[in-house]
Amino acid sequence: xxxxxxxxxxxxxxxxxxxxxxxxxxxxxxxxxxxxxxxxxxxxxxxxxxxxxxxxxxxxxxxxxxxxxxxxxxxxxxxxxxxxxxxxxxxxxxxxxxxxxxxxxxxxxxxxxxxxxxxxxxxxxxxxxxxxxxxxxxxxxxxxxxxxxxxxxxxxxxxxxxxxxxxxxxxxxxxxxxxxxxxxxxxxxxxxxxxxxxxxxxxxxxxxxxxxxxxxxxxxxxxxxxxxxxxxxxxxxxxxxxxxxxxxxxxxxxxxxxxxxxxxxxxxxxxxxxxxxxxxxxxxxxxxxxxxxxxxxxxxxxxxxxxxxxxxxxxxxxxxxxxxxxxxxxxxxxxxxxxxxxxxxxxxxxxxxxxxxxxxxxxxxxxxxxxxxxxxxxxxxxxxxxxxxxxxxxxxxxxxxxxxxxxxxxxxxxxxxxxxxxxxxxxxxxxxxxxxxxxxxxxxxxxxxxxxxxxxxxx
Amino acid sequence: xxxxxxxxxxxxxxxxxxxxxxxxxxxxxxxxxxxxxxxxxxxxxxxxxxxxxxxxxxxxxxxxxxxxxxxxxxxxxxxxxxxxxxxxxxxxxxxxxxxxxxxxxxxxxxxxxxxxxxxxxxxxxxxxxxxxxxxxxxxxxxxxxxxxxxxxxxxxxxxxxxxxxxxxxxxxxxxxxxxxxxxxxxxxxxxxxxxxxxxxxxxxxxxxxxxxxxxxxxxxxxxxxxxxxxxxxxxxxxxxxxxxxxxxxxxxxxxxxxxxxxxxxxxxxxxxxxxxxx
Numbered sequence: 059x060x061x062x063x064x065x066x067x068x069x070x071x072x073x074x075x076x077x078x079x080x081x082x083x084x085x086x087x088x089x090x091x092x093x094x095x096x097x098x099x100x101x102x103x104x105x106x107x108x109x110x111x112x113x114x115x116x117x118x119x120x121x122x123x124x125x126x127x128x129x130x131x132x133x134x135x136x137x138x139x140x141x142x143x144x145x146x147x148x149x150x151x152x153x154x155x156x157x158x159x160x161x162x163x164x165x166x167x168x169x170x171x172x173x174x175x176x177x178x179x180x181x182x183x184x185x186x187x188x189x190x191x192x193x194x195x196x197x198x199x200x201x202x203x204x205x206x207x208x209x210x211x212x213x214x215x216x217x218x219x220x221x222x223x224x225x226x227x228x229x230x231x232x233x234x235x236x237x238x239x240x241x242x243x244x245x246x247x248x249x250x251x252x253x254x255x256x257x258x259x260x261x262x263x264x265x266x267x268x269x270x271x272x273x274x275x276x277x278x279x280x281x282x283x284x285x286x287x288x289x290x291x292x293x294x295x296x297x298x299x300x301x302x303x304x305x306x307x308x309x310x311x312x313x314x315x316x317x318x319x320x321x322x323x324x325x326x327x328x329x330x331x332x333x334x335x336x337x338x339x340x341x342x343x344x345x346x347x348x349x350x351x352x353x354x355x356x357x358x359x360x361x362x363x364x365x366x367x368x369x370x371x372x373x374x375x376x377x378x379x380x381x382x383x384x385x386x387x388x389x390x391x392x393x394x395x396x397x398x399x400x401x402x403x404x405x406x407x408x409x410x411x412x413x414x415x416x417x418x419x420x421x422x423x424x425x426x427x428x429x430x431x432x433x434x435x436x437x438x439x440x441x442x443x444x445x446x447x448x449x450x451x452x453x454x455x456x457x458x459x460x461x462x463x464x465x466x467x468x469x470x471x472x473x474x475x476x477x478x479x480x481x482x483x484x485x486x487x488x489x490x491x492x493x494x495x496x497x498x499x500x501x502x503x504x505x506x507x508x509x510x511x512x513x514x515x516x517x
Numbered sequence: 518x519x520x521x522x523x524x525x526x527x528x529x530x531x532x533x534x535x536x537x538x539x540x541x542x543x544x545x546x547x548x549x550x551x552x553x554x555x556x557x558x559x560x561x562x563x564x565x566x567x568x569x570x571x572x573x574x575x576x577x578x579x580x581x582x583x584x585x586x587x588x589x590x591x592x593x594x595x596x597x598x599x600x601x602x603x604x605x606x607x608x609x610x611x612x613x614x615x616x617x618x619x620x621x622x623x624x625x626x627x628x629x630x631x632x633x634x635x636x637x638x639x640x641x642x643x644x645x646x647x648x649x650x651x652x653x654x655x656x657x658x659x660x661x662x663x664x665x666x667x668x669x670x671x672x673x674x675x676x677x678x679x680x681x682x683x684x685x686x687x688x689x690x691x692x693x694x695x696x697x698x699x700x701x702x703x704x705x706x707x708x709x710x711x712x713x714x715x716x717x718x719x720x721x722x723x724x725x726x727x728x729x730x731x732x733x734x735x736x737x738x739x740x741x742x743x744x745x746x747x748x749x750x751x752x753x754x755x756x757x758x759x760x761x762x763x764x765x766x767x768x769x770x771x772x773x774x775x776x777x778x779x780x781x782x783x784x785x786x787x788x789x790x791x792x793x794x795x
Contacts, residue, residue, distance in 0.1 A: 080669075109738070111754055112753045113755065114751070114755060132672065137738050137739045139738070139739075139750055140749050140750040140751070140752045140753060141752065141754040142752065143746065143750060146734060146735070147734070147735070147738065150643075150646060150735060154643070154647060154650075158651060158738075189561065239644050242551070308762065323565070330757060331756065332756045332757050332759070333563050335563075336564075336704040340564075344564070349610055360562055361559075
């Protein structure tokens with residue numbers, strides 16, 4: 059018995075020592091583990107605030123954001139507003155040097171002004187830093203044409219494009235065209251002939267109009283002006299003297315306004331993009347030339363009544379060349395953002411090749427700007443509808459401004475919105491019969507010069 | 518105009534009897550159009566020519582609910598009601614004081630109070646935006662209530678002053694002689710005589726706050742977004758959700774109509790008080 063006593067005590071002591079050692083080990087391990095965990099989630103606890111306008115892409119992105127939050131430890135507060143509301147709020151927020159947002163949408167029509175005014179952070183500082191961005195992220199993978207609006211004169215990057223728009227031609231009633239013996243138009247002249255041939259034909263539920271468009275004439279008219287050899291400015295972005303009264307501009311205006319007034323539906327001047335799309339997908343109008351997402355609805359929308367007779371193709375070329383418009387929307391970081399590195403982490407993740415490919419695969423969302431994904435077999439498979447490779451057309455047009463010369467430079471002039479308003483009014487004057495094209499464009503030229511001078515531009 | 522002359526007029530101008538219904542139809546047409554649009558199935562909304570008869574749907578109202586419109590609606594209600602109450606609480610005593618004040622500078626002070634209503638709201642936008650950002654009032658109901666109250670206060674003072682002017686001071690003096698205290702005089706004699714004015718003023722204040730789009734657009738983001746801004750949020754980049762816009766518009770109009778109907782009697786008498794002398 060006595061001999062067992064020390065043994066028991068010894069065993070107890072050993073257990074005690076083991077327990078103490080284990081406690082020390084666990085506590086030491088845990089103190090070592092915390093920094094390790096913290097290193098794995100360097101942004102733990104950061105609340106990232108961002109804003110953009112309501113778009114299908116962000117609705118999709120929201121489903122993936124919890125993954126990002128789990129990876130980084132951040133929480134993302136993404137505020138979405140309507141396009142005009144967002145632009146109003148963002149303009150005020152950025153131009154007053156606000157720091158409420160860590161990242162924001164860089165709106166195409168405002169990008170030039172925001173970049174020129176230095177309201178955004180230079181993203182090259184992040185994308186060129188290997189500690190922050192792996193080489194595989196590859197900024198050069200973004201379609202160059204889509205990136206142009208977010209570059210300053212020195213070539214620095216202030217935004218990365220998440221959405222692209224490429225002007226394509228939607229034809230809804232190839233059945234009527236066949237009946238009338240006309241082919242899909244490839245030139246301006248042919249476009250006029252096709253509109254004339256189809257206009258007024260019985261489409262089953264009433265007469266069909268040859269052409270339809272919306273009230274965004276500052277977007278629709280320039281490709282015609284360029285197709286006739288002109289531009290909105292003399293040499294944008296360096297020489298921004300308006301060129302609205304040149305023979306090319308007048309000829310293009312006459313052509314475009316003829317399409318609207320002779321072959322457009324009644325009240326076409328008041329048409330919104332929605333109404334124009336509705337006219338197209340219901341087969342009430344034959345041709346609508348607009349960004350891809352608007353015209354491909356003929357093939358993809360459940361409301362489309364023309365899926366069997368619809369065709370999407372490149373817009374016709376003018377006598378002096380082919381200049382379909384393209385645009386994009388970007389993500390950027392406000393200059394005074396509080397969490398720039400965290401914001402970059404979010405942008406980097408959002409626009410990574412991996413997530414972009416996943417979004418395309420999971421949802422079929424087509425208007426992305428990473429070339430490697432657009433050229434992938436998966437993208438081609440998803441975006442080939444009725445045997446038409448929409449993705450190929452989209453990429454061609456999106457990249458065109460970087461191929462020859464940047465003919466979309468007129469949109470990067472920060473005073474463009476002023477000229478856009480003038481152009482809209484000029485077209486309305488002609489279509490409503492108030493003025494002939496030449497007179498209206500001469501008046502537009504004077505108005506544009508006045509607006510630019512009042513805005514402080516030296517013209 | 519006597520009834521005999523009215524009859525003669527009707528005989529001479531048969532169209533006169535139709536004038537009121539026609540004018541009424543013209544005035545109500547936009548509202549009725551909006552209302553029918555809110556019950557129209559989406560594919561029929563942009564149909565041309567438009568259909569008058571269709572099977573109504575509640576899809577747009579359900580969509581509004583799902584899109585979080587009720588929160589914006591509640592924001593509008595709270596900011597409008599609270600700012601109206603606050604403006605009345607502060608403005609009525611001020612209007613009474615201005616009415617009873619006989620010193621020099623009364624007109625100048627009154628004019629000074631009205632200055633905030635004279636300038637366009639855009640003139641105050643940037644200062645308010647910057648101040649609110651600094652004070653942390655951006656995107657808060659408190660911020661909206663303060664600004665609506667600020668803009669409604671001159672309206673209350675200027676609208677209520679003539680009503681208090683119309684209350685004979687001799688009544689107040691008699692009550693004071695009978696031993697009533699000032700609060701009793703004010704709340705039991707003066708205020709009941711100005712009920713119509715309070716009703717009319719409160720409606721106008723409520724309408725100003727309820728219908729405001731500009732300040733709500735600039736000073737809110739998501740948390741304090743009001744109904745008018747929420748309606749605009751259905752104008753998406755990829756297309757306008759006409760059905761939801763119509764449903765939201767109809768709902769935004771409803772409280773104003775109900776409120777106006779409830780106090781119509783007071784509103785008419787309040788707005789026309791003092792129009793006829795003698």
